[in-house]
Amino acid sequence: GVGAPKQEKWICKYKSKLPQIKIFMAIGATIDFEAGNINRAPKWVSEVGMEWLYRLLSEPQRLWKRYLVDDPLFFWLILKQKLKLYKFSATKVNPSLQQLTER
Numbered sequence: 001g002v003g004a005p006k007q008e009k010w011i012c013k014y015k016s017k018l019p020q021i022k023i024f025m026a027i028g029a030t031i032d033f034e035a036g037n038i039n040r041a042p043k044w045v046s047e048v049g050m051e052w053l054y055r056l057l058s059e060p061q062r063l064w065k066r067y068l069v070d071d072p073l074f075f076w077l078i079l080k081q082k083l084k085l086y087k088f089s090a091t092k093v094n095p096s097l098q099q100l101t102e103r
Contacts, residue, residue, distance in 0.1 A: 003028055004066065029055075 002010065007026040015024055032038040040046070041054035056063050080086035 005070065 004026070007028070011024045011026060015021070029038055033040055039058070041051040045051055045054045052067060056067050077086055
């Protein structure tokens, strides 16, 4: 895999050019985890939602820009959601998803 956000950008760029493919999956580090190339966070770290921090501390050279520079809006939205100031709506992000929710 190429990792975030490259995998998501690739999917957005090529999904219309590959109509025969019905499902695209951005699986990030899953292959590395399963192959044993990267250790997973301890279970308790994952359970409290801090696996991203564990990964950042494990691979700071590679992940600092992604987590601390590229994703500040993401962290802001997470904070607002935790404080009940924001509710995510997939149909606001992608109006074409509205048809899926109407079924």
